[in-house]
Amino acid sequence: MSLRVRELVAGYRRGTVLHGVDLDVGPGQAVALLGRNGAGKSTLVMTVMGLLRARSGSVRVDGHELAGARPHRMARAGCAVVPQGRRLWAPLTVGEHLELAARQGRRRGGSWTVERIVEALPRLGERRRQAAGRLSGGEQQMLAIARALLTNPRLVLLDEPSEGLAPAVAEQVAEVVTSMLADGVAVLLVEQDLYLAFSVADQVAVMQRGRIVHRASTPEFRRDPGTAHRLLGVS
Amino acid sequence: MLTWLDANLVSILNGLAIGSLLFILAVGLSLVFGMMDVLNLAHGALFLAGAYLGHLFVGQQAGWASFAGALGVAAVIGALAGGGLSVMTEPLAHRSHLDQALLTLGVALVVAELLSIAFGNDVQSVAAPPGLDGSTVVLGSTYPVYRLVLIGIGALLAVAVHVVIERTRLGLLVRAAVADREMVSALGVDERRVKAAVFGIGSALAMVAGVLGGPIYGARPGLDSTVLILALVVVVIGGLGSVRGALIGALVIGQVESLGRVLLADLASFVLFGALALVLVLRPQGLFGARAQART
Ligand SMILES: Nc1ncnc2c1ncn2[C@@H]1O[C@H](COP(=O)(O)OP(=O)(O)OP(=O)(O)O)[C@@H](O)[C@H]1O
Ligand SMILES: [Mg+2]
Numbered sequence: 001m002s003l004r005v006r007e008l009v010a011g012y013r014r015g016t017v018l019h020g021v022d023l024d025v026g027p028g029q030a031v032a033l034l035g036r037n038g039a040g041k042s043t044l045v046m047t048v049m050g051l052l053r054a055r056s057g058s059v060r061v062d063g064h065e066l067a068g069a070r071p072h073r074m075a076r077a078g079c080a081v082v083p084q085g086r087r088l089w090a091p092l093t094v095g096e097h098l099e100l101a102a103r104q105g106r107r108r109g110g111s112w113t114v115e116r117i118v119e120a121l122p123r124l125g126e127r128r129r130q131a132a133g134r135l136s137g138g139e140q141q142m143l144a145i146a147r148a149l150l151t152n153p154r155l156v157l158l159d160e161p162s163e164g165l166a167p168a169v170a171e172q173v174a175e176v177v178t179s180m181l182a183d184g185v186a187v188l189l190v191e192q193d194l195y196l197a198f199s200v201a202d203q204v205a206v207m208q209r210g211r212i213v214h215r216a217s218t219p220e221f222r223r224d225p226g227t228a229h230r231l232l233g234v235s
Numbered sequence: 236m237l238t239w240l241d242a243n244l245v246s247i248l249n250g251l252a253i254g255s256l257l258f259i260l261a262v263g264l265s266l267v268f269g270m271m272d273v274l275n276l277a278h279g280a281l282f283l284a285g286a287y288l289g290h291l292f293v294g295q296q297a298g299w300a301s302f303a304g305a306l307g308v309a310a311v312i313g314a315l316a317g318g319g320l321s322v323m324t325e326p327l328a329h330r331s332h333l334d335q336a337l338l339t340l341g342v343a344l345v346v347a348e349l350l351s352i353a354f355g356n357d358v359q360s361v362a363a364p365p366g367l368d369g370s371t372v373v374l375g376s377t378y379p380v381y382r383l384v385l386i387g388i389g390a391l392l393a394v395a396v397h398v399v400i401e402r403t404r405l406g407l408l409v410r411a412a413v414a415d416r417e418m419v420s421a422l423g424v425d426e427r428r429v430k431a432a433v434f435g436i437g438s439a440l441a442m443v444a445g446v447l448g449g450p451i452y453g454a455r456p457g458l459d460s461t462v463l464i465l466a467l468v469v470v471v472i473g474g475l476g477s478v479r480g481a482l483i484g485a486l487v488i489g490q491v492e493s494l495g496r497v498l499l500a501d502l503a504s505f506v507l508f509g510a511l512a513l514v515l516v517l518r519p520q521g522l523f524g525a526r527a528q529a530r531t
Contacts, residue, residue, distance in 0.1 A: 051417050053329070075423035083421075089414035092407075100411055103404070104423040151422055 001062055001078050001154030001186055002027050003048070008057035008067070010047040017043040019210040020057065023188075025155065030177075030187040032197035032218070034232055035207035041190045042084050044207070045157045048188075049081045050074045061155070075104070080153035084160050084190070086144040090133030094124055097132055097143055101150035110152025111183070117146045120179070138169035145176055155186040162193045174199055194232075198222060206231045244376045246494045252382040252451070254489025255389020259444040260462060261469040262396055262481040263317075263437020269413045269476015271430045273324050274336040278441050279463025280346040281316060285309045285445020286454035287350055290359040293449070297362035302446075309442040317438025321431040343459065351456045361449030368450075381450050388447065392440075393482050400478050409433060413476035465492070468507060472514045474521025483522055 003025040011017040017040045025031045035041050046052040048059055050071040059067040061077045069077075089097065098114045105112060118125035121142050127135060132143060141161055148156050158177065162170035170193060177200050181187060191197040197204070204221040206214040214231055221228065240247075264278045292305035320339065327335045362368060363381035370377045400406040412419045412429055420426040445454075452458060469488050473480025487510065495506040502509070514522065 049421055051421060070425075071417065071420040072423050072425045075421055081421050083418070087415050087418050089411045089418065091414055092411055096407055096411075100407055100419075101422055107423070147418075147422070 002060075003079075003155055003186065003188070004058070004060040004063075005044075005048065006058040006060075008044070008047060008059065009055045010043060010052055010057075011055070012043075012052075016055070017210050018047060021207075021210070021212055023205060023212055025186050025188050028181065028184045028186055029203065030181050030189060030201040031203045031205055032201035033188060033190045033205050033207060034192075034194070034197065036232060039207040040210040041207055042159055043210075045081060045083070045159045045188070045190060048074070049079060049157060051081070075151060075153075076108070078108075078154035079157065080148035080151050080155070081157045082141075082144045082148045082159060082161060084163065086140050088132040088140055088143060088147075091131055093129055093131055094135070094143055095128040097147050098124070098128075098150060101147040105150045105152040108152050112149045112152050114150065117150060121146060121176070137164050138166070138172065141165060141169075141173055142176070145173070149180065149185075153185060155188070156180060157188045157190075159190045160192060161189075162191065162196050170196055194228070241375065243494060243497065244374060245378060246497045247490070248373065248378055248382065248386070250490035250493035251386045251389075251486070252489070253492050254486040255386050255392075256444055256448050256451075257462075257465055257469050257488055258389055258482050258485035259392055259440050259447070261466040261473070261485055262478055263433075263440045264466050265470045265473065265476060265481045266409065266413070266433050266478070267430075267437050268470065270409060270416060270433060271412075271426075272332060272335075273321075273430075273434075274332055274339065275320060275434070275437070276336055276340040276463065277316075277320060277343040277346065278438070278466060279459035279461075280343040280350075281313060281438050281441040282445040282448070282462050283350060283454065283459035284316075284346060285313070285442035286361065286449045286452065286458065287354055287359065287445075288312070288442070289361045289446040289449035290354070290454050293361050293364075297364050297368070299364050302364040305446045306443055309446045310439045313439035313442030314435040316442070317435035318431050320438065321427070321434035325427060343463075347456065347459050354454065356456055358453045358455040360453045361446075363450035385447060385451070396478055405432070465507075468511050470521075471511060472521060474523040477521070477523040480521055480523030 005021055005023040008018050008021040009016060021044055033041050043052065047054050050069050050073065054067045057067055058065060061079065064077065066074060066077060098117060102114050123139055124143060124146060127139060132140065135143065145161065161173045165173065174196050177187060177189065189197060189201055198218055201218050204216050204218055205212050208231060214227060260282055264275060268274050288309050289305045292301045320342065324335050324338060327338060367381045367384055369380055371380050400409060408419065408424065408429055416426055465488060469481060469484035472487060473484030491506050491510050496503045499506055
């Protein structure tokens with residue numbers, strides 16, 4: 001599935017955050033979206049998913065114009081989101097999260113089932129009866145990803161999945177994302193951890209003050225530390 | 236202790252009956268607010284409409300058929316009215332709580348005014364169904380049968396709502412939406428439909444509560460705001476979006492309204508809000524607040 005964003009403008013009551021974003025994610029592609037704190041990465045993710053209203057511009061999924069569509073239509077078009085902060089339903093159990101997501105996924109059809117998820121992420125199977133709010137950070141992140149995958153999406157928007165996780169756990173997250181890609185799912189990955197981003201993505205896009213200011217393939221970007229330093233303040 | 240119980244048994248039973256009614260009323264209010272952030276101030280007007288509906292159907296000489304008919308029609312009209320309110324508040328979904336509350340307040344005022352034009356300002360009574368209109372002896376005190384039945388209906392409905400919320404597919408959806416409704420819609424669920432369904436069920440329960448309350452409170456102008464305030468206090472005390480909270484809150488407020496007024500007769504008018512203030516100071520999210528945190 002392909003995502004094509006053009007001239008996207010969006011923001012909050014206090015002001016505009018996205019000032020005309022152009023971004024493409026091709027079928028089966030993984031694009032890393034980088035940028036400093038407050039650049040507007042999460043705002044872009046939420047706007048693409050329809051959780052924040054686009055003021056103007058275009059969001060096309062497989063050529064269909066969906067800017068301003070409500071989130072359930074984006075989901076039915078094949079998009080899923082793993083939001084920053086995970087946003088699980090804290091009082092609900094792991095099993096209930098999986099069931100609710102799988103119910104939507106079954107309608108659309110596809111290869112992800114609760115059984116397959118539990119096989120891939122056995123920790124979730126062990127904790128089926130536990131409330132999501134009582135899981136460890138890593139388990140919560142896995143559950144958030146599982147919830148998205150069970151809807152059988154063709155494009156997953158992942159917003160800082162490694163945030164607050166120990167390096168070994170972030171590694172596991174990267175593995176799950178890689179297996180998603182192997183399945184042919186396209187990924188837009190917002191990430192502060194550059195090594196994780198590089199290990200997963202084919203393309204890098206850098207956001208600054210609500211615009212995409214740089215695009216490169218991952219190898220190109222890695223060969224050019226000056227640009228990374230200038231845009232991200234890292235070496 | 237036993238003599239105390241003896242002396243206050245009637246008050247305690249009255250408190251249970253009030254609590255039953257309040258639970259039926261408050262559970263819808265709590266779920267709609269907890270889930271969709273819509274404070275439905277028309278909830279009291281729906282209760283009053285139900286009471287007048289009972290009066291129309293049942294009047295002075297009640298029959299089982301007319302009472303059951305009133306309950307059925309109240310449920311249907313209530314569900315439709317709830318669906319209507321759900322649609323009406325939709326364009327304001329991205330505005331503040333206050334804007335939506337003002338809209339439902341407007342609806343409440345219009346409905347109350349229409350009812351008073353249609354039925355006048357006198358108290359209209361509603362008779363209990365035959366066989367339930369007498370009294371019986373409970374542990375040595377005489378007590379109206381109808382109120383005992385009401386306590387039973389409240390208990391049954393509490394169990395039914397609990398089962399629906401905890402054990403069914405719709406209930407799972409509702410609990411998830413109370414926790415974070417945007418994430419429910421991001422799965423592919425049309426949240427307007429869920430909202431309309433919950434609004435409809437909640438409003439149907441409010442009108443049914445009005446019919447059920449008829450034989451005790453009758454139907455009169457002003458009853459709508461009285462019960463609305465009680466229901467709001469129940470929701471605040473119990474916590475938004477929590478069925479268990481609505482139940483406990485309703486039972487507490489039932490006793491506060493009945494036993495509290497008897498035991499603390501001098502402070503009668505302060506007891507309700509005293510209880511409210513106490514809970515707000517000690518547990519601002521309510522006793523069973525189901526929401527992790529306020530949404531922005
Ligand atoms: N709910 C909100 N209401 C108002 N302003 C917001 C809201 N969320 C974010 N903003 C503002 O929008 C701007 C962009 O925020 P955004 O969360 O999109 O950045 P980000 O690139 O995701 O940053 P981070 O790396 O910290 O997650 C910031 O200035 C932020 O203060
Ligand atoms: Mg962010």
